[in-house]
Amino acid sequence: MPLPALSPTMEMGTIISWEKKEGDKLNEGDLLAEIETDKATMGFETPEEGYLARILIPGGTKDVPIGKLVCIIVPNQEDIAAFKDYQPEAEAAPVVAAVPKKQAPAPTPAAPAPVSAPTPVPVQSSGRVFASPLARSLAAERGIDLTTLQGQGTGISGSIRASDLERVVASATSGMSAPGSPSSYTDSGISGMRSVIAKRLLLSKQTIPHYYLTSEIEMDTVLQLRQQFNKQLEKDKVKLSLNDFVIKAAAMACMRVPQVNSSWMETVIRQYNSVDVSVAVSTEKGLLTPIVFGAEKKGLVEIGITVKELAAKARAGKLQPHEFQGGTFSISNLGMYGIHHFSAVINPPQACILALGGTSNKIVPADNDKGYKSVQVMYATLSCDHRVVDGAVGAEWLSHFKSFLSNPAAILL
Numbered sequence: 149m150p151l152p153a154l155s156p157t158m159e160m161g162t163i164i165s166w167e168k169k170e171g172d173k174l175n176e177g178d179l180l181a182e183i184e185t186d187k188a189t190m191g192f193e194t195p196e197e198g199y200l201a202r203i204l205i206p207g208g209t210k211d212v213p214i215g216k217l218v219c220i221i222v223p224n225q226e227d228i229a230a231f232k233d234y235q236p237e238a239e240a241a242p243v244v245a246a247v248p249k250k251q252a253p254a255p256t257p258a259a260p261a262p263v264s265a266p267t268p269v270p271v272q273s274s275g276r277v278f279a280s281p282l283a284r285s286l287a288a289e290r291g292i293d294l295t296t297l298q299g300q301g302t303g304i305s306g307s308i309r310a311s312d313l314e315r316v317v318a319s320a321t322s323g324m325s326a327p328g329s330p331s332s333y334t335d336s337g338i339s340g341m342r343s344v345i346a347k348r349l350l351l352s353k354q355t356i357p358h359y360y361l362t363s364e365i366e367m368d369t370v371l372q373l374r375q376q377f378n379k380q381l382e383k384d385k386v387k388l389s390l391n392d393f394v395i396k397a398a399a400m401a402c403m404r405v406p407q408v409n410s411s412w413m414e415t416v417i418r419q420y421n422s423v424d425v426s427v428a429v430s431t432e433k434g435l436l437t438p439i440v441f442g443a444e445k446k447g448l449v450e451i452g453i454t455v456k457e458l459a460a461k462a463r464a465g466k467l468q469p470h471e472f473q474g475g476t477f478s479i480s481n482l483g484m485y486g487i488h489h490f491s492a493v494i495n496p497p498q499a500c501i502l503a504l505g506g507t508s509n510k511i512v513p514a515d516n517d518k519g520y521k522s523v524q525v526m527y528a529t530l531s532c533d534h535r536v537v538d539g540a541v542g543a544e545w546l547s548h549f550k551s552f553l554s555n556p557a558a559i560l561l
Contacts, residue, residue, distance in 0.1 A: 150215045151183075151205075154192070155469050158185045159214060160340060165207040166219075167191075171228055172200050174221060181207075181218075186340035188436070188472070189465040198223045201231040211340075278307035286313045341434040352493050356412075357534040360491045363546045367507050367524045370556040381449070390507075391427075391481055392452040396559050397552035398502055399423040399443035402477055405545040409476050411497040412535050426475030426495060427455055429462040436462040437495060439475045448559075483507065489527040499536035502549075503529040526553075 151161055164182040168174060178194040202220040205212055212218065220231045277294045279287070280303060287294050294308060297316065301308035338346075370393050378387050402409040402423045410419045423444045426437035438458035440451055461467045480492045483506030492503035507524045514521045528549065532542040552559050 149195070149217070149219050149221055151212050151218050152192070153214050154183060154185045154190060155188075155473070158340075160211045161185050161214070162210045162340075163205055163207055163212060163218065164189060166203055168194075168200050170200055170203055173225075174198050174200055184340075184465065186344045188462070188467040188469075190468055194221075196221065199225050199228055201228045202234055204234075204236065278303075280307060280309050282310045283308045283313055286310055292316060339433050341436075345434050348496065349493050352496050356494050356496060358491075358494060358531055359534050359539065359542075360529055360531055361539070361542050361546050362489065362527055362529040363550050365526050365528055365550045365553050367526050367553065370553050371507070371524060373556050377448070386449055386452065388448055388452050389455075390483075391479075392448050392455065393553065393556060393559070394481065394502075394504060395425050395427065395440055395443055395451050395455070395479060396446070396448055397549055397556070398477065398479060399425060400552050400559060401545050401548040403444050404548045405541060407541050408500050408530075408532075408537055408545045410499045410536050411476070412499060412533055413497065417536055420476040422476070424474060424476045426472075426478040426498070427458070428478065428480040428492075429459045431463050431465070433465070436467065436472055437475060437478060438462050438467055438472050478502070479504065483526070489529065491529050492531050494531050494533055499533040500542070500545075501531045503531065 151163075154161065162184040164184055166181050167179045168181075174180070174194045174197060176194055176197050179191045180194045180200075181192045182189060183192050198221045200219060201222045203218075204220070205216070205218040217236050220234060222228060222231065277298060278301065279294050284294070286292075290313070292313060297308050297312060299306065301312055303309040303312075367390075371390070374388055374390060374393060381387065406419050409423055410417055422442050425440045425443045427440060429436050429438060438455075438461070440446065440454050440458075443451060446454070458467070458471060461471070475495070476498060478492070478495045478498055478501040480501060481504040482490060483504055486506060488505040488508055490503050490505065492501045494501050505527045507526045509522050510525045511520050512523055513519075528546065530542055530546050530549075532539075537545075
């Protein structure tokens with residue numbers, strides 16, 4: 149049985165563990181293995197009844213390509229023995245280069261004569277360093293002090309050239325000490341998830357004409373309503389977050405301005421009838437966007453419970469494909485990190501993403517125009533695909549979103 153594609157963007161997978169042993173009977177739907185994709189770790193179920201005759205790729209193997217044969221399943225128990233020592237034909241034996249009989253070894257080509265570098269001309273003791281403009285620029289970028297290379301230049305009159313800088317960097321990389329060598333560094337491997345995130349974000353910024361709209365929203369009323377609701381929900385051990393109100397308000401605004409709840413599909417603009425909100429969740433391996441489906445129809449409590457469950461599964465790497473694939477509108481909230489304002493990158497093929505900062509105090513004129521008062525404000529920035537959402541349309545959506553949060557009772561109507 150070949151390794152299947154468990155997500156649309158999956159190119160390779162890691163077999164975390166096998167849940168069945170060789171010789172075990174398999175029923176359709178049994179958990180056969182735990183496989184890590186570019187998005188999550190998920191259980192792979194047995195596609196058919198039979199017996200697990202041989203495991204070809206052991207648990208813990210990384211970067212197994214889609215379509216690679218990972219195990220043998222046979223219909224009858226007596227067929228197991230036939231595959232005891234089976235190996236795929238392409239992997240039956242290690243590849244060894246065949247040497248033809250009586251073939252004389254090829255003569256070793258003579259090494260080219262070393263090219264001697266021009267003898268540097270001694271630098272005068274005036275203290276001035278002669279270097280080409282490119283060498284000076286490279287030295288500044290890499291933090292190399294040109295005075296440490298006096299007498300080592302290979303240019304005219306001993307001046308330092310760009311190639312001399314490259315030689316210094318090369319010697320430092322190979323472990324040789326050199327004056328002015330750059331700081332040490334650590335390389336980290338790129339996970340499958342991080343690779344997919346990089347490709348999608350690059351695609352988004354290169355192909356989608358982004359523009360950004362920011363609105364300041366007074367949050368006192370919604371914060372008071374949240375506090376009131378949470379007191380009423382204490383007996384049920386339910387606690388609403390501000391993000392639950394945000395998701396509901398965004399979904400309601402999408403119903404008022406459905407152009408925002410759309411996608412660019414090259415030949416058509418697809419407008420969705422349901423608002424499926426992708427909520428950005430940070431995990432150790434990268435950013436995931438589990439989806440609150442039909443958010444416009446859900447109450448605040450249901451939204452809150454759904455988001456908590458999805459966020460926990462995302463951080464544990466247990467999201468199933470249907471829980472993060474799709475979505476019609478995205479929300480990214482960095483307020484809990486002390487961020488007050490930022491602009492998010494659109495998640496294609498969606499047309500918009502909402503970026504939210506945290507609340508902060510602001511002094512504003514009092515309602516009676518006598519004196520001033522302190523209010524809690526939040527900055528919301530809508531990133532829009534200009535191919536789908538014109539500026540006036542994006543502004544209209546943001547106006548409705550602001551209205552729903554400023555007067556949260558309207559969300560419940």
